[in-house]
Amino acid sequence: MKRSFFIILPIIVLDQLLKIYVKTHFRLGDEFYIFSFFRINFIENPGIAYGFFINKSYGKIILSIIKVILIIIISIFHINNIRKNVTNYIIIPIDFILSGSISNFLDNALYGLLFNSGTVYNKKFHNWIFYSGISTIDFSFKKGYSHFMEGCIVDMFYFPLINFSFPKWIPIVSEFNFQFFQPIFNLSDIFIFIGIILLFFFRNKINQY
Template identity: 35%
Template sequence: MSKKYIAILTIFLALLIDQISKIYIKTHFVLGEEVTVFSDWFVIHFTENNGMAWGFEFGGKTGKLFLTLFRLVAVTGIMYWLTKTIKRNTHTAVIVAISLIFAGAVGNIIDSVFYGIIFDTPYNGVATLFAEKPYGEMFYGKVVDMLYFPMWEGTLPEWLPFFGGKYFTFFNAIFNGADSWIFIGTVLLFIFNKQAFPKED
């Protein structure tokens, strides 16, 4: 299989998994609902945010629009990078890595751009896909997160500076498939950095 088709297949499958999981959670879980998958360290917990890492927000609607537009520009740059990398016949792992990063960025853009006009958000109920009265408008949708891995929870030792004696959860971020693809792609680029960023002769 050519590297071009490897990139296309990687992007397609990554986007498909990301969007199917988000749509399923959105249409089957009430906001804040959670289900334990394995013991207490792997939980499906439905939450939403305006698209920034760790749920941070800034600038209200203007900040949200800026963030979405910035992502669209970034995705264009990633696509250009991927195209150049394919033409250079770079290592397959690098092609997969950039494809995953591209798919992850696009996956969260889909939420931000379209979810506000295709989903409703009923109080204490599950959302409807292609709802008659959606909750928002184009470019102002919320990103769906659901993967939660609270591997350890407890009170930190008193002798620790700054955080001693405080209750702490590791790992307390809730994320989605798109975030996972970006992380995996970044790790692959780190591993194959010599192939991804060859030194010029």
């Protein structure tokens, strides 16, 4: 149990520190080049993960509730595995998945209360309204841009590994721009992805238990 704590907690803290830094130092849409194929591009995601959006504000609340249920289920499963002293091929990947899930949930649960500006849903026009400027933190939770469980996830990692346009002389697809990889994501998403990949990669060893 203690070993998992020292994996999960640092991931959550590191992810949250990175998100808070980006949100309080970058304007929405700001882009910072590290390499041509790797950029810091600040967006707010009112949806699921990896840049996928949902269309209505109440959907975000439902999604947050689903996240809580999934985190509880994963946590109970994880604690039982730790008590049974199962292999690290199960424990460590689930540590990664759980830490990423908890950290992303904290965005949904608290960021609407913690920050003075953020992406909000306009019920009248049925669309998401983005903001200008740089956000500040209000630790009193009284001047937030939204309500509990209605905050947006902060994403910033952008890897356009392939980016080119087809030449004019090619029929149908002329001047069509192809880009891979388009989604923008965060550190939590990376650890969730790594955890899932590890479970898949070590599935034969896991099946022995």
